[in-house]
Amino acid sequence: MDRGAISVRDFSLWYGNFQALEDVNLESAAGKITSLIGPSGCGKSTLLRSVNRINERLGYVRTSGDINVLGHNITAPSVSKVQLGRRVGMVFQRPNPLPLSIRENILFGWKLHARGDDGVDMEAEVVERALQEVLLWDRVKDRLNDAAINLSLEEQQKLCIARLLPVKPDVLLMDEPCSALDPVATEAVESLLWGMRGKYTILLVTHNMAQARRASDDCAFMLMGKMVEAGPTAEMFVSPVKQETADYIEGRYG
Amino acid sequence: MFEASSREIRDQKLQAAWRRAFLFVTILLILPVGVILWILAMKGGPALSWAFFTDWPRDGMTAGGIFPALIGTLWLVGVALVASVPVGVAAAVYLSEYAPDNALTRLINLAIINLAGVPSIVHALFGVGAFVLFFNMGTSILAASLTLAVMTLPVVIVSTRESLQAVPRAFREACWSLGATRWQTIRHVVLPNSGSGILTGIILEVSRTVGETAPIMFTGAAFFLPILPSGVGDQTMAMSLHLFVVATQVPGVPVELPFGVALVLVGMVLALNAISIVFRTRLRRRKKW
Numbered sequence: 001m002d003r004g005a006i007s008v009r010d011f012s013l014w015y016g017n018f019q020a021l022e023d024v025n026l027e028s029a030a031g032k033i034t035s036l037i038g039p040s041g042c043g044k045s046t047l048l049r050s051v052n053r054i055n056e057r058l059g060y061v062r063t064s065g066d067i068n069v070l071g072h073n074i075t076a077p078s079v080s081k082v083q084l085g086r087r088v089g090m091v092f093q094r095p096n097p098l099p100l101s102i103r104e105n106i107l108f109g110w111k112l113h114a115r116g117d118d119g120v121d122m123e124a125e126v127v128e129r130a131l132q133e134v135l136l137w138d139r140v141k142d143r144l145n146d147a148a149i150n151l152s153l154e155e156q157q158k159l160c161i162a163r164l165l166p167v168k169p170d171v172l173l174m175d176e177p178c179s180a181l182d183p184v185a186t187e188a189v190e191s192l193l194w195g196m197r198g199k200y201t202i203l204l205v206t207h208n209m210a211q212a213r214r215a216s217d218d219c220a221f222m223l224m225g226k227m228v229e230a231g232p233t234a235e236m237f238v239s240p241v242k243q244e245t246a247d248y249i250e251g252r253y254g
Numbered sequence: 255m256f257e258a259s260s261r262e263i264r265d266q267k268l269q270a271a272w273r274r275a276f277l278f279v280t281i282l283l284i285l286p287v288g289v290i291l292w293i294l295a296m297k298g299g300p301a302l303s304w305a306f307f308t309d310w311p312r313d314g315m316t317a318g319g320i321f322p323a324l325i326g327t328l329w330l331v332g333v334a335l336v337a338s339v340p341v342g343v344a345a346a347v348y349l350s351e352y353a354p355d356n357a358l359t360r361l362i363n364l365a366i367i368n369l370a371g372v373p374s375i376v377h378a379l380f381g382v383g384a385f386v387l388f389f390n391m392g393t394s395i396l397a398a399s400l401t402l403a404v405m406t407l408p409v410v411i412v413s414t415r416e417s418l419q420a421v422p423r424a425f426r427e428a429c430w431s432l433g434a435t436r437w438q439t440i441r442h443v444v445l446p447n448s449g450s451g452i453l454t455g456i457i458l459e460v461s462r463t464v465g466e467t468a469p470i471m472f473t474g475a476a477f478f479l480p481i482l483p484s485g486v487g488d489q490t491m492a493m494s495l496h497l498f499v500v501a502t503q504v505p506g507v508p509v510e511l512p513f514g515v516a517l518v519l520v521g522m523v524l525a526l527n528a529i530s531i532v533f534r535t536r537l538r539r540r541k542k543w
């Protein structure tokens with residue numbers, strides 16, 4: 001199996017008695033951006049949050065089926081959520097920098113996981129490299145000790161992406177990363193993601209059809225907890241196989 | 255064109271009248287506090303001097319200062335804190351961060367709420383039965399402080415749990431998404447961002463502990479002792495009990511003495527509350543979310 005690929009097989013998930021995902025299948029190629037689209041409440045976030053298993057922290061979640069990440073079944077009982085969190089980073093809808101300085105935000109995950117490997121004296125380099133990668137370095141290099149919360153929303157979201165990078169993840173999960181941003185900021189984050197393609201496998205949830213079309217290689221359409229159709233974005237938007245997909249893409253669903 | 259109609263004017267007058275009524279009720283609320291403080295200051299003020307804090311009671315407790323009672327209260331409150339804060343914070347962390355939502359957890363929560371409502375004299379009897387007799391501590395600072403600790407534990411647990419739960423879910427998710435363990439999340443994000451609330455709860459606990467009389471009366475506080483306690487196994491004098499004694503148990507006490515003791519006691523409580531308010535506002539100003 002390809003390194004970096006995510007493959008979801010017959011995956012179902014229940015919140016208590018409510019089934020949010022039903023036999024979902026998805027293949028996401030290494031180094032590509034796969035977008036997840038579908039109406040509100042169809043289970044996009046739930047699927048995304050299953051790939052790094054943070055759903056389970058809620059306590060009342062049950063699953064069946066498999067999810068393979070980098071060729072390993074992450075639903076296996078032997079899987080450590082710490083190691084998984086290291087390989088699979090996540091960005092949320094609302095930028096959620098920790099109430100720390102810019103520098104400390106970048107170093108947070110690195111201190112948890114990678115400092116032992118990289119050496120303590122690497123801090124400055126780690127911070128610079130991560131911020132360079134999200135094109136934020138020149139804007140914040142003089143105020144690394146400022147509170148991250150004072151950055152603009154766009155900068156905050158880029159920081160939230162940047163803080164994943166020092167632990168060297170292979171997969172990035174993005175849950176509507178642009179929905180709190182204005183069009184200009186959205187475009188900036190999109191082009192950033194496009195630039196990170198190849199190095200990371202990205203799973204991108206979006207409500208924005210234009211964004212899915214512009215910024216993803218493959219696309220998957222979900223409806224009421226089920227996977228309706230998945231395939232190369234270009235094909236899906238031009239000639240969808242299923243009627244529901246066509247209706248949604250043309251804006252006939254909410 | 256834009257003049258108020260007669261009906262609007264009437265409504266405005268009515269609103270103004272209501273506002274004055276609410277203001278009046280609010281003033282009624284502070285009035286007793288103000289009057290108490292004023293009486294204490296008038297009657298107890300003359301007793302205050304440096305020597306009042308540093309001298310021992312003299313002449314069958316009808317003169318002199320409050321030094322051993324002051325030191326005793328510090329002992330009692332200090333040991334009670336050492337016992338209740340770690341237990342209380344640990345219990346709150348468990349209940350807020352780890353406990354599954356099941357029957358046992360709900361039972362524990364119910365028990366905590368009920369424990370907070372138990373009258374202090376009942377805690378006193380529990381302290382006598384459990385610490386003084388069963389655990390054989392005798393009447394001692396240890397027994398009295400543990401009784402105080404049990405009594406204030408629910409306050410610490412509830413206030414700590416509330417401050418932990420006030421930490422936004424987004425912070426926790428940010429930690430989880432970086433692969434932090436539950437404990438790392440608590441240690442690096444949840445606790446540092448709920449510190450002000452936890453501290454406020456602890457200070458309020460202290461201010462309540464300082465004034466309690468019943469729980470220490472039978473478990474470790476004494477009417478009069480000629481020496482200071484040398485450890486937690488000894489009995490001690492205490493401010494609250496000393497006030498009770500000089501106000502009601504000893505004949506021939508000049509009137510300013512009990513009022514002086516009361517003034518110091520109330521002053522300690524007010525000072526602690528003021529500190530907790532200062533702490534809270536300062537820490538709140540530092541964080542922005």
Ligand SMILES: Nc1ncnc2c1ncn2[C@@H]1O[C@H](COP(=O)(O)OP(=O)(O)OP(=O)(O)O)[C@@H](O)[C@H]1O
Pocket residue numbers: 015018020038039040041042043044045046047058
């Ligand atoms: N923590 C939870 N507990 C219980 N039910 C939940 C929880 N989170 C989501 N759900 C339910 O699961 C279903 C799928 O939710 P999910 O958040 O995955 O949808 P979504 O596709 O991401 O929607 P949106 O586009 O609005 O973000 C919804 O019906 C939702 O009500």
Ligand SMILES: [Mg+2]
Pocket residue numbers: 044045046175
């Ligand atoms: Mg969602």
